[in-house]
Amino acid sequence: MVRILPAASASTSSSILYMSSLRPSLSSSSSPIRFPSSSRLGIPLCCAYNPSRRLTLFHLSSAIPQSQLFGAKASTPLRAEGNTIEASSAGNMAQPSTAVTEENALEWAKNDKRRMLHVVYRVGDLDKTIKFYTECLGMKLLRKRDIPEERYSNAFLGYGPEDSHFVVELTYNYGVDKYDIGAGFGHFGIAVDDVVKTVELVKAKGGKVTREPGPVKGGSTVIAFIEDPDGYKFELLERGPTPEPLCQVMLRVGDLDRAINFYKKAFGMELLRKRDNPEYKYTIAMMGYGPEDKNTVLELTYNYGVTEYDKGNGYAQIAIGTDDVYKTAEAIKLSGGRITREPGPLPGINTKITACLDPDGWKSVFVDNVDFLRELE
Template sequence: MAESVPVVPSADLLEWPKKDKRRFLHVVYRVGDLDRTIKFYTECFGMKLLRKRDVPEEKYSNAFIGFGPEESNFVLELTYNYGVTSYDIGTGFGHLAIASTDVYKMVEDIRAKGGNVTREPGRLEGGKSIVAFLKDPDGYTFELIQRGLTPEPLCQIMVRALGMRILRTVDRSKYKYKLAMMGYADETATTALELIYNYGVSEYTKGNGYAQIAIGTDDVYKSAEVVKLVIEELGAGKITRQPGPILGINTKITSFLDPDG
């Protein structure tokens, strides 16, 4: 029997995200060689393989990997589809960022292991942080950011553009882009979402490599109602899976697309 969903007035719904204990759980993307990617992330980044499974009846394997347990840390879910060796990453997904106490040393270690460093360590013009950029074997970009010890080394997800709060905004008109950092807590203590708007660009290609970001919530039904309300208000976005349990596991989910797809 389907679970009944309580009807909640709109005003109460809009207050719900402020009370909900949310956090980013994981980001999902597809890779062409799962073992190769696991080896690169563990040896070059220092991540740990948390769990791995093979689902032959559905012709895919996946692995969860990160700097700490899934119960408390943001992690990566890597998916390998049988027989698919490469993906189109598209232009909408930007990069993931990793915090390090010594970016220079980390870059040299990664280079020694065959990593593709695309920007040497240094300060961005107009910025204060020391950063570097590199690509993994599938072409996904990672930013390395120098900062002190942090409980969440996997610190940023950058996409080009939910109950989050704006942590800070920056308008870099000289370079023709704006950025906003959004999240559920201070960006130095948890994973933040970095949104980039490039002047004059209104559309990006989605590709087929990046899949989704997962967010934890205390009540998936209430959260889905909030999403529905905001989608109706904006006239953009789409709920792709109604809230409900996943057969075989004690988890309830809903899925949706934001206005950029």
């Protein structure tokens, strides 16, 4: 159902495809939305690929404390992997002197070799979600790990190997079968050859369709919206072959211009396009490291008058590759972001990372490019 164009044969065209205008409501309704303003918060391997547990660790996957879980059934505390790493002794390690001035922060971020690596979120039934993604969305199970001593499992799925494709990292915390997705997370985007056929398959497998196939309002691109077993929304976009079918992550922000400036300066992303929809009271901005039809992009949505969102505890973070986590951290600080894990090697494995929050509180983790490839070997 999903056709993948090998990365080596991808065209260098910078054409951008028009996408859905249904960003705020994820439905065919034209009424504006309003969200609460309070903030709440790896099976046998399927390929010739045997990553070590080290890789699982630096992904900061998202086993979280039970006190933060929604609908948690586990009776014992769950390890907060990301928090554990942030509280590590990395702060005592000697770090290179890589001060970045405000003048060259933007230049560094733009010249850095960055790529969106994976997106992390929590699910209540790992095998059920894997089955849905592989059978309905055409993803491949790249690897799955169980860490019983830390009471969680995770799985990586996508449309190609992790060293060249954006993938999803699913985390299952023992005993937790439900999460609050919140109102801030929007959806993931999947490019497919035939939206109608994909929707028929989703229905046949018991999936939920929240927006039937049809052209976007004011455009011709055929889209549909579905939900996975945990309620995460996916927008299906009808496109030709693409090297990156997992093409969007949509997040809602309270100040679009502030978010755009932050991701341009701190993350080195380009503003690919911006579109205001006064009729439906929202504006979107597509940010990324290349054109939408060939790369995964971050879709930021601003709903008129909404400045804060409930983020829930389901969605976790995006991981991005970088050539230098130290310079990246400095650029983030200078751009108004907050570092939640100071740059440096993870204890015992030497994979260098840094983690941050954007002005809206969305988390991202930057991983050293060389270390990332080494850990995949």
